Amino acid sequence: MNATVAKPKTLDQLCEAVAGATLVQPVGGCTKTALSAPLPGATVVEMGGLAGILEYEPGEYTFTAYAGTRLSTIAAALAEHGQFLPFDPPLQRAGATLGGTVASGLAGPGRYRYGGVRDFILGVRYVDGEGRLIKGGGKVVKNAAGFDTPKLMVGSLGMFGVLAELTFKVFPAPAAYATLVAPCVSPQEGVDLLAQIGASGMDVHALELVPGGPQCYAVWARLAGLSDALDERLGRLAQLLGRGTTVRGEQDAALWDDVAEFGWAPKPWNLVKIPLTPKRIPAVEEALLALDPGALRRYSGGGQVAWVATTAAPSALDPALGELGLAGLVIMGPKTPVRLGAREGESFERRVKAAMDPAGRFPTR
Numbered sequence: 001m002n003a004t005v006a007k008p009k010t011l012d013q014l015c016e017a018v019a020g021a022t023l024v025q026p027v028g029g030c031t032k033t034a035l036s037a038p039l040p041g042a043t044v045v046e047m048g049g050l051a052g053i054l055e056y057e058p059g060e061y062t063f064t065a066y067a068g069t070r071l072s073t074i075a076a077a078l079a080e081h082g083q084f085l086p087f088d089p090p091l092q093r094a095g096a097t098l099g100g101t102v103a104s105g106l107a108g109p110g111r112y113r114y115g116g117v118r119d120f121i122l123g124v125r126y127v128d129g130e131g132r133l134i135k136g137g138g139k140v141v142k143n144a145a146g147f148d149t150p151k152l153m154v155g156s157l158g159m160f161g162v163l164a165e166l167t168f169k170v171f172p173a174p175a176a177y178a179t180l181v182a183p184c185v186s187p188q189e190g191v192d193l194l195a196q197i198g199a200s201g202m203d204v205h206a207l208e209l210v211p212g213g214p215q216c217y218a219v220w221a222r223l224a225g226l227s228d229a230l231d232e233r234l235g236r237l238a239q240l241l242g243r244g245t246t247v248r249g250e251q252d253a254a255l256w257d258d259v260a261e262f263g264w265a266p267k268p269w270n271l272v273k274i275p276l277t278p279k280r281i282p283a284v285e286e287a288l289l290a291l292d293p294g295a296l297r298r299y300s301g302g303g304q305v306a307w308v309a310t311t312a313a314p315s316a317l318d319p320a321l322g323e324l325g326l327a328g329l330v331i332m333g334p335k336t337p338v339r340l341g342a343r344e345g346e347s348f349e350r351r352v353k354a355a356m357d358p359a360g361r362f363p364t365r
Contacts, residue, residue, distance in 0.1 A: 003038040009049035011125075011133055011164055017045050018162055019131025024361050026162045028068060028097030032104055034270075034314075035157060037335030039363050045162060047099055053077055054165065061170050062122065067099025067163040074098060084173040086114035088206075090260045099163040104331070105155025106273070108260040109206035109222065112302045114171070121150045123167035126160075129357035133164065152352060157338070157365040159349075160356045174224035177205065179252050180237050182219045182244040187211070187282040193219045193241060194278050194303050200240055202233070208259065209281065209299035222256060262332075265296060265309035270333030272314055272340065274326055278303030287320045314340060338365055 006017035018024050021043035028047050030036040038044050047068035056063040058081040065074060071085075071092040078084050088108030089101045102124075107116040114120075124136050126149075136149025153163060184190045190209040197204060197219070205224040211217050219241075223233050230248075238244040247255055258264055265271050276284060281299055284306055288295050296309040308317070314330045314337075321328050321341025328340035353364065 004043045006043055006045045007049050008045065008047075011050070011127075014045070014050060014162065014164060015127050015131045015133055017043065018127045018129070018361065021045075021361065023363060024158075024162065025363060026067075026099070026103070026158050028100030028103075029070065029091075029095035031091040031094040031096045032100065032106075032331045034330040034333045034335055034338050035104055036100075039335065042363060047097065047162075050164065051097075058083060062167060063170065064123075064165055064167040065098055066165055067097065067102075069098045071096050071098060071101065078170055079173065082173050083170045085120065085168065086171045087111045087116050087120060088256075088260055089117075090262065093257075093261055098166055098168075102154055102163060102166060103156055103158050104329075106331070107301075109208065109256055109300060112207045112300075112304075113203070113205045113224075117154045118151050120168050120170070121154060121166065122169055124150045124153055124163060125165040126153065127162040127164055129161070129359045129361040134161070152356075159353060159362050159364055161362065174205070176227035176230060177222060177224050177248075177252050177256075178230045178234055179220055179222045179247040179255060180234055180241075180244040181247060182221065182238075182241045184217045184219060185215045187217065187285045190217045190219055190299075191278050191281050191303065196241060197221055197237070198302060200237075202237060202240075204237075206256065206259075206300075207302040209303055211285070211297050220255070222252070259298070259300070262307070262309075264298065265307070265332070269296075269309045269311055270314050271331045272308045272310070272317060272333075273329045273331055274306040274308060274321065274341075275304065276306055276326055280324070280326070281306070283324060284326070287324060288317075291316055291320060317341070 008014040008017050023042040025039050025042035026045045027036045050066040051068040053065045071089050088110035090106050090108045105117055126134055128134050204221050206222040208220040234246050281303055292310045292312045298307040314333050317328055318340045325342050327342045330338045
């Protein structure tokens with residue numbers, strides 16, 4: 001049975017679509033297949049018709065755009081003024097939208113230096129379960145329910161409302177980038193290198209631990225700033241670690257584009273995000289390889305999040321993550337379940353859901 005689809009082109013039409021549906025599932029660029037797959041009985045609200053930058057003040061370092069605006073459109077507009085979204089939102093080339101980025105809560109490699117989506121979102125306008133257009137953030141810090149609405153919408157997976165407009169702060173873009181690639185032979189040695197870099201006080205833009213096979217790991221440390229200063233900074237970092245080769249220019253850009261676009265994860269495979277801490281990496285490595293020896297892994301944000309590409313059913317990870325006290329979110333793969341492992345904060349989530357969607361129009365994921 002085909003899903004009912006609404007394609008609003010105005011905010012009024014969006015409100016009408018929500019008010020007239022029993023269950024509402026908003027979708028953007030459908031780049032995250034597990035999160036955008038149609039849910040049974042839901043009216044799919046395609047947000048592509050609500051796209052475009054509404055206001056951009058380069059001097060104020062802020063912009064407001066419709067939720068259906070593609071990240072590539074925003075990046076191009078910001079680049080004209082030498083600015084960017086520092087958390088490097090992923091899947092930009094694939095067609096990801098601003099609303100989908102907020103709803104999924106996904107940040108790219110720049111989150112290590114600058115923080116994630118929550119650190120840059122200033123305000124939202126969204127449609128609630130009654131079909132009303134509500135403003136949160138900006139001059140209106142909290143909504144009537146007493147919640148910090150913009151931050152609640154980050155990673156909400158469409159459970160609390162349909163994002164319509166979003167306001168973000170932006171930063172000046174670095175003039176140049178370069179990366180130090182430092183080899184290591186084990187997850188623990190990689191964790192030690194991450195800790196060394198973190199404790200050094202050096203200004204690192206992005207930091208990854210990349211497994212390449214048995215006894216074959218590497219730490220990627222990306223630096224950003226004035227081109228003339230990068231060589232000296234790279235030299236100090238290599239001296240600190242006692243190893244490393246430098247990657248610059250187009251090769252550096254390709255390296256990190258592969259990270260942001262998940263180019264390292266084969267398309268038919270499932271992709272799971274696992275928040276963690278660097279100290280947990282060796283145990284997670286052991287558990288993942290026991291479940292699927294062919295799984296591909298990346299530890300991003302200085303080891304604060306694991307990305308796992310696997311041919312195994314994501315649900316196979318559920319018991320192992322639960323035992324480790326970790327949670328997982330399926331980004332690519334089957335539409336259900338998208339949440340794996342430990343479930344923390346459920347009581348707070350239920351309270352927010354009851355306040356913002358008392359009619360239950362939005363799916364609980």
